[in-house]
Amino acid sequence: MHAGIIFFLVILGSVLFHIFTPWYWTDVASNWGGMDDTITLTFWVGGGVFVAVCLFMVYCVFKFSYKEDRKAEYKPEDKKLERILTWTTTLGVAALLAPGLIIWNQFISVPKNAIEIDVMAWQWGWQYRLPGEDGKLGTTQVTNINDNNPFGINLDDPYGKDDVMVQTDVINLENNRPVKILLRSVDVLHNWYVPQFRAKMDAVPGIVTYYWFEPNKTGEYEVLCAEYCGVGHYAMRGGVVVQDNQDYENWLQEQETFSDLMAKQKLLETGETKLAKK
């Protein structure tokens, strides 16, 4: 009997914990509120099943605990009951799956007006590249990367020249403008994850992966690496600043482009050769 009571309290405690928990998701700051809705739906359906199954079990413990003179029912099968349960479960599962697939379809269909951002990861840090005035990112190659070309941009690619380079781990984004994150890594797996944006995707060396979101709350957010990448994984943080249009434009103006960088390098080099000649 005591066992039944304790099991009942465990179920009750679980429900109360869920209602009163101080630990819950952060306010969503992107368009992926739909993911939260799917979670909430799954909570109601799944939580309902959990509570129902466990309460039924507790009821049985109370009602049918051992008595010498009682005989259990002998009924190997009940086709009808089994059929009803199978179809109800199938329906319930389908009801959870459908919204999930719909939102997944949105997740993998990137809007045309999304700004592409190159997020480059390594052990252990991030840096970012934005398209310049031509609106296109230049192509890259890992083997091109060096001090003068931190992103490994192909020098013969005309789109690369005006790319905006953000060589810190903090990136600014424009509020209410969809972003397509293009992820790449030069060494191992990483994952660029901002809990408030909900979305995430691994950065895989050798290929470019992507996902998209639309930030909808200005503010500063923390970036966490969400795929284990070696001993510095836990320290691989970054930042995002979501700004209104004007602030964002101001910030963008201050950033250096690839041609700026190359010009600077050239100046430096010629300076050095002049110095050497003297």
Next chain:
Amino acid sequence: MSEDYNDNKTIQAQSSETISGSGSGVSPDIDYVRPAEIPEQDLYHGHSFITKWVFCQDAKVIGVQYFLLATFTGIIGLILSWLMRLQLGFPELASFMTAEHYYQFVTMHGMIMVVYFLTALFLGGFGNFLIPLMVGARDMVFPYLNMVSFWMFFIAVGVLLASFFVPGGPTGSGWTLYPPQAILEGTPGSGMGIMLMCISLILFVAGFTMGGLNYLITVLQARTRGMTLMRMPLTVWGIFTATVLAMLAFPALLVGALMMSLDNILGTSFFMPTILKAGEVLEYGGGSPILFQHLFWFFGHPEVYIVALPAFGIISDLISVHARKNIFGYRMMVWAIVGIGALSFFVWAHHMYVSGMNPWFGFFFATTTLIIAVPTAMKVYNWILTLWRGNIRLNTVMLWCLGFIVTFVNGGITGIFLGNVTVDVPLSDTYFVIAHFHMVMGIAPLMVIMGAVYHWFPLVAGRFLDEKLGKWHFWLTFLGAYSIYFPMHYLGFIGVPRRYFEMYDSPYMTSAVGMNEFISMAAFIVGAAQFILIYNIIRALKIGKPSGHNPWKACSLEWLTPSVPPEHGNWGERLPVVHRWAYDYSVPGAKEDFITQTTPPSDVANTEVEKT
């Protein structure tokens, strides 16, 4: 000696028709069971200590050996988890621990618990002990191979543990061993550690294949007369199906480990693309890290069911025996086990929704994953419907069963979160995942193991484990483990990523400090509570209450051996003959509330027993 034995059996096999044909009773024909088609197997009987207890060919002893060695590695896994929880809850007390150590502990804890503890224990331990007894065989069909299987496992464990002592220590690449980081500097144990891990896994798979062939062929070929497939206890169905899965899934792990070893040692590039490390381009190129993930999870997901299916089977039997009621919907249960087993090969990439694989796969794998929820839910319904109108003994075994139902349903439901591709995106790689899989394939199977230990200990040792200690053990474990993993889901909702050595002071993590301390405390208690079982076992071996024959009044064959504990060869002179399924409990009209599988129909002619 063994020849005598064999002669005996051959005679019996020939004369069996007459024996059953002229049985005592009302109607001789209804007791007829087809005669055996092949003579009985020849057994090797050990003579010395070494051949009886060390290099032993008796499946029961091998089962116990597997059990003990798996438990030993499990205790190492437990201690590693304590160290991890110390770091996460009370980092100021764990100043001796570096990030390298932490990741090594995480990795070894995961691999030990999944492969060397749970898999070895369920299949090697329970499989060896129970299959021959439950299907009415004298032993596994290849006893020598069976012995070699255990010793391969022994060597595999040795190699695994040796990696703690090599330069660089064991691998710290996470139990998933994802390249490229697993074999690159920047991950602890990227040289010797990962190499030994791969070798150990290869040895484990080789040894396991030997054991697995035994389980399969014993079930298919060595069942006793009358033991049709649809009369087998669900325990055997669970272990059998899990072994089929293992035979098909482990090769993927084997080639994954081999290919990664080649990348590591010979510099091939199966999984290695062009990589820039510390400003230098390494001599790799063209490989695909995602290929490894496909291989790993093609093994890794069935692996979940390799652990779960035996647990499903065992729990069905325990519930049925102790609720004094037939398992509800036996045929549905069998088909659910087989169906889950088959489906488990089509869901692997739900571990990879955010891995960077083609996102269109998400639709397919989310659908297959949610389909698998249907047969799984049917099993849960049938367990609780078995309790319904039963006559439930609330003993320690039943408590573990009830604990299993709560934790399994909880973990199953969170599996629906993670399987549904959209919901997985925010939750994957967070503590939600940790909480989910510990609940569903850590705690729930552990509940089954414990229930099984309390249930079958009398068969192994001829004595009962102490009930009072057992109840303490149960409540501490169940309540403790539940309070570790239930709140942990909510850390995942906040967004706390897994595999973080330190949380720092991110705004949405500082609030979790209190919870981490609480979880760590609970983890220490739950771990310590397991030593109650060890004490209980040692105590019971010395002064436990003798159990006698069939103490739980069970129907299935393993309790019907002439001597308890059963001797080598299990059945004395004559193999049992089976007339019914293993679940004829509380049959109306029967004298007692159980009818054993060997009871001939003529003995229960005036009861309402259904034909099985």
